[in-house]
Amino acid sequence: MPTDTHEFIDSLVDDLQPSRPLTLQRGFVVAAGSAALTVGVMALLVGFRPDLISGNLNPVFLLATGLFLILGIAASFTVIGMGRPQVGNIHVGWTWAAAMAALLPLTAAVLSLARDGDVFVQSQPAQGVSCLINGGLLGLIVGGALTMWLRRGAPTSPEQAGLLTGIAAGSLGIFSYSLHCPFDDIFHIGLWHSLAVVVSAMAGRLVVPALIRW
């Protein structure tokens, strides 16, 4: 780095390239586009569950899928905002969506206390692992898009940005895979679908900060 500030400024000016600002509209396109692509890839690879097409839907499925979608949207928009720093920004809105989504594993845990029989078996572990893996893999589309956004942006808290990228990726990944998964049981959703979000959040927290460059 040149020691003389004027010389330093001149070198920055020489290096200037036109750049498209990271506007909110562009952020929405990135978030919505990657989420739509995730659903499209799921539909192409494994297809929608039959009752989704017939319209005869289970209430637990609707509630759970809706909660993951809301959490995914809230986390995505928070990440979009974190790429555009400004003193006065507040990044807490997603916590309410996370609290709502946490009702799913909490409900499963409460019901398991009063339930006779093996709740773990009832959660369909074989299918559950498949949901965990496929939901996580689908989430890579959203996770990749948001990470690219953060690399271009200037997140002042890379660790939190990484965590939220993971939450957004996991939530929208499992939301997409829920449109295929035929199980509506609260123990299956509360354990395996929620676990996909938790694992993705941990991965995001560990991996994404290292990919952000200042």
Add this chain to the structure above:
Amino acid sequence: MIADDATMARLMALSQTGDRQAYATLLAECQKWLKRFYARRIVQHQIDDLVQDTLLSLHRKVASYDPARPFLPWLAAIARYRWVDHLRKVYKADETTFDEGFASDDSEPAIVARISLDRMFSYLPPAQARAIELVKIEGLTIAEASHACGQSESLVKVNIHRGLKKLATMIEKD
């Protein structure tokens, strides 16, 4: 005289289109603004380096500024990030003089007061703020700081560690 927010926002919008003349003017204004912003919150002889670090971050992150928003809160967020990063790296400074010419004055616009570094310090517990000020900003040793503020040496270290960690979480806090 430093340009106002509207002028700097206009210059930045032009810079994003590749206008080098506007960019040169903007960087010169930012350099003056940053020197004032960092005054009394970093050892005097390190200000130029920190200002250059911040200008380099600004340069790399030009796209993260949205012309629809005010400019100075964006610049302040980057400056605060760089400042906290700098405090984490600096273990001991050997000079404690400040340039009084950059001291903040009462006529400072409200927006600058809201985004200032003093504002960040105000959110810290007094013991943590004092420990950081003495060691990271004034350049005292841990032993000297301990003597000056009456905290044990280990408590000074703990307060610095906790304070810097907390500062890093409130860079965008108003």
